[in-house]
Amino acid sequence: MPKTDLNLSLPVMNAAGFLGFAPDLRGSVDLNVMGAFVTNPISLEPRSPAHNRCCLAYPGGFLLHTGHPNMGFRSILRKYAARWGRSPIHVIVHILALRVDEVAWMVHQLEAVPGVMAVELGLPPGGERALARDLVQAAQGELPVIAHPPLEEVKELAPTLSQAGAAGISLGPPRGVLPLADGKSVSGRLYGPAIFPQVLAVSHSLVDEGLSVIAAGGIYSTVEIDALLSAGAKAVQLDGILWRGGFDIGGGK
Amino acid sequence: MNRDSIFTMRLGIGRIVEIQSDVSGKTAARVICPVGMIPRPGQYLLAYDREDKSQVLSEVVFPSEISHDGFLSAPGIPEAWNVGTRLSLRGPLGRGFSLDGHIRRLVLVSFGESVTRLLPLMETAFRQKAAVAIFADCPLPTLPASVEAFPLVALPEALPWAEMVALEVPFEKITGLRKRLGMQERFPCPTQVLVTTAMPCGGMAECGACAVQARRGWKLACKDGPVFDQDEIDIW
Numbered sequence: 001m002p003k004t005d006l007n008l009s010l011p012v013m014n015a016a017g018f019l020g021f022a023p024d025l026r027g028s029v030d031l032n033v034m035g036a037f038v039t040n041p042i043s044l045e046p047r048s049p050a051h052n053r054c055c056l057a058y059p060g061g062f063l064l065h066t067g068h069p070n071m072g073f074r075s076i077l078r079k080y081a082a083r084w085g086r087s088p089i090h091v092i093v094h095i096l097a098l099r100v101d102e103v104a105w106m107v108h109q110l111e112a113v114p115g116v117m118a119v120e121l122g123l124p125p126g127g128e129r130a131l132a133r134d135l136v137q138a139a140q141g142e143l144p145v146i147a148h149p150p151l152e153e154v155k156e157l158a159p160t161l162s163q164a165g166a167a168g169i170s171l172g173p174p175r176g177v178l179p180l181a182d183g184k185s186v187s188g189r190l191y192g193p194a195i196f197p198q199v200l201a202v203s204h205s206l207v208d209e210g211l212s213v214i215a216a217g218g219i220y221s222t223v224e225i226d227a228l229l230s231a232g233a234k235a236v237q238l239d240g241i242l243w244r245g246g247f248d249i250g251g252g253k
Numbered sequence: 254m255n256r257d258s259i260f261t262m263r264l265g266i267g268r269i270v271e272i273q274s275d276v277s278g279k280t281a282a283r284v285i286c287p288v289g290m291i292p293r294p295g296q297y298l299l300a301y302d303r304e305d306k307s308q309v310l311s312e313v314v315f316p317s318e319i320s321h322d323g324f325l326s327a328p329g330i331p332e333a334w335n336v337g338t339r340l341s342l343r344g345p346l347g348r349g350f351s352l353d354g355h356i357r358r359l360v361l362v363s364f365g366e367s368v369t370r371l372l373p374l375m376e377t378a379f380r381q382k383a384a385v386a387i388f389a390d391c392p393l394p395t396l397p398a399s400v401e402a403f404p405l406v407a408l409p410e411a412l413p414w415a416e417m418v419a420l421e422v423p424f425e426k427i428t429g430l431r432k433r434l435g436m437q438e439r440f441p442c443p444t445q446v447l448v449t450t451a452m453p454c455g456g457m458a459e460c461g462a463c464a465v466q467a468r469r470g471w472k473l474a475c476k477d478g479p480v481f482d483q484d485e486i487d488i489w
Contacts, residue, residue, distance in 0.1 A: 020458050027457065028264060028343060040459060049464035049471060055310070055451040062310055064453070066461035069471065192309040220309070243454050244301055244311045245264055246341045 006118060006144045006167045006212065008090075008235050010035035012225070015173075015216045015237035016094035016120060016148070017041060017068070021076060022083040023091070029242060035235060036090045039080075041122050043096040044106060046072035052186055056178050061192020061218070062240065063178050068096060073106050081113050090117035092146065097121040097135040104138040111142045118167070120146040125153070125175055132157050136164035148172045151195070151217060154202055162211055168234060169206060170214035171199055191240045193218045200227055207232030220244075265290045267300065267323065267340040275367065276392040279328035282338075284314075286323050290342050292316050294373035295349030295447050295480040299455040300340045305333055311343065313452050317369035319376065327369040346455050347479050350374050350419055350445055356383055360415040362408060363389040364422045364430070365449060371421050375400065386411060409435055417443045422488070424450035424474075427465070430488045444483040448474045 013036040019029060023037045031037065050067030070076060073095075084091040093110055097103050103121065110116050121139055123132050132149065139145045144167035149157045151174040158169050173189040180186055196218030203215045215228040216237035228236050267286035274280050284300075292298055292315070299311035308331070318325035334340075352359070352374060359378045361371040368389050375385050379397075386401045387393065388408045396402060403411065412418070418440050422430065427448065431437075454460045456476035463474035466487040472478065477485075 017460055018454070018458050024457075029457075049461040053462055053464060055453040055460075055462040057310055059307070060309070062453070064460070064462060066464075069459075069461035069464060220306075240309055243299075243457060244309065245299070245343055246301060246303055 006146070006234070008035035011229060011233075011235040013092070013214075013235060013237050014038050014242055015239040016122065017064075017066075018239050018242045021070070022080040023087045023089065025088070028245070031087075031089050034089055036092050036117060037087060038092045038120060038237065039076075039094050040070060041068040041094045041096045042070050042073055042076050042106075043068065043098070044073045044102040046070065046075070047096075054186055054188070056186070056188075058178060060194030061190055063176060063186070063188040063190055065186055065188030073109070077109065077113070084116055085114035087115050091115045092118045092120050094120040094122055094148070095139075097123055097139070100134050100138040103135050107139045107141050107143060107145075116143065118144040118146055120148050120170060121166075122172065123147060123149045123153075123157070125150050129157060129160050133160050133164045136161050136166050140165045144168070146170050146214060150174055151198060151202060155205060158206055158211055159209065168212040168214050170237060171202060171216045173217060173239070174198070191217065193220050196220075196224055200224075200231060203228055203231050203233050265342045266303075267298075267342045269334060269336055269338045269340065270323075271325075272334070272336055273325070273328075275328040275369065276394055277328070277366065279367075280330055280332070280334075281317060281326045281328040281369070282330050282334055283325045284323045284340060286340075286342055288322070290344060291319060291324055292345035293349040294319070294352075294377055295370070295445075296345040296347050297452070297479065298342050298344035298346065299452075300342050302331070302334060303339050303341050305331075308333075310453050311341075311455065313455075315370045317372050319373050324373075328367060343455060347452075347475060348477065348481075350377075350447070350480050352377050352381070352417065353443070354381055356381070356417045356443075358414055358416045359383050359385045360408075360411060360418045361385060361387045361389075362405070362418060362420045363387075363391060364405070364420065364426050364433075366391050368393060368421070370447060370449070371419055374419050383416075386414075405434070412441055415442050417445075419445050419447070421447045421449060424448055424463075424465070427486070427488050440483055445480050446483055446486065446488060447480045448478055448486070450474050450479075452479070 271283035316324035
């Protein structure tokens with residue numbers, strides 16, 4: 001498969017972190033209506049949960065702070081690669097991209113794993129353009145690379161990421177801060193319908209620039225899916241709605 | 254594109270038939286639901302109001318009383334829920350309490366704001382003719398006359414009496430539990446710990462929001478728990 005091809009049979013998938021490390025054939029989500037499965041974020045080395053991990057709801061959304069815990073790339077490959085190979089839908093492996101050499105090595109390993117159709121590179125917040133470019137370039141190989149910057153940085157980074165070889169840009173969650181009852185505060189990733197207007201605006205903008213966009217954030221009904229696909233997004237990723245349930249797709253139109 | 258429901262039939266519908274207030278003013282809901290979805294003591298459901306578009310995550314709902322056609326939730330349900338509210342349910346989820354049939358003296362301990370999540374276990378104990386004592390510093394609901402209630406400070410003295418201990422511990426109070434109890438060693442009898450914490454994914458994603466430090470590595474309250482054996486997690 002040419003590395004720039006990202007062929008999806010259906011334009012709906014999950015966002016990284018919302019359905020685990022491998023498709024659950026007996027789970028509560030019907031995989032047949034999804035074009036691909038995106039794994040939880042995976043780092044080269046094991047990561048423990050964040051010390052102040054939490055999930056805080058606020059009007060219109062929720063803040064999630066977990067630290068992306070995972071058992072590390074090698075252990076995950078040992079545990080889940082066979083399930084990826086047996087998956088009825090293609091698998092997109094989400095890699096936490098921190099260092100160029102790590103990314104290159106992990107992507108190279110994934111090229112030999114059956115069932116893996118693409119790599120999604122979770123870019124670190126901070127918006128450092130040169131690092132983002134280098135990470136995407138390091139991931140170039142036999143698999144299409146989807147760059148995944150935070151929403152608030154995507155407009156600035158997207159042209160660079162595309163030039164570096166990204167087959168698509170998926171919109172990562174924006175970050176925010178909420179106060180805690182003890183006077184401290186906690187930062188984390190933001191999800192929920194409140195961010196959808198930003199997602200749609202950014203999607204329009206990126207499509208206008210000729211970029212291949214996988215839109216994510218705040219999708220809670222088919223109305224939002226239709227709006228994003230009409231705006232030219234190649235696909236959409238579902239997040240919090242998968243946990244809440246009640247995505248009545250038939251009733252949306 | 255054929256866009257039928259993305260969810261399979263492992264979900265169900267419940268209906269609120271009664272709203273109650275507990276001693277602290279929090280509300281609980283009596284829910285009628287399919288028999289297969291009724292949680293056992295210590296298990297939970299994820300629930301959301303199908304008409305409430307503002308609810309962005311499901312609510313974690315524990316039973317405080319179990320009946321043949323549903324359950325009474327533990328207090329703390331959303332204010333918008335009312336009699337007649339139709340709930341979309343997922344579950345029952347997680348590992349609940351396990352009460353051996355030979356247990357005759359059960360101690361229930363709550364370090365949280367309520368003992369209600371432990372009460373279904375009390376009902377199970379009564380059915381096997383066990384005596385029950387409760388230790389908590391929070392307001393207590395009306396309890397059967399046979400149940401004795403004590404403050405937490407009295408717990409260490411009661412432990413030699415107990416054949417089993419069931420604790421409810423909020424996540425943020427796990428660390429240093431032994432010190433707070435003035436205990437030097439593990440509980441001397443079979444002890445199970447219900448850890449209450451946010452469980453937004455309900456075991457779907459291993460998201461890590463409910464991760465609990467285990468003796469070795471980490472465990473997830475949403476699917477490995479929320480009830481753990483005292484030797485599984487680091488409560489000391």
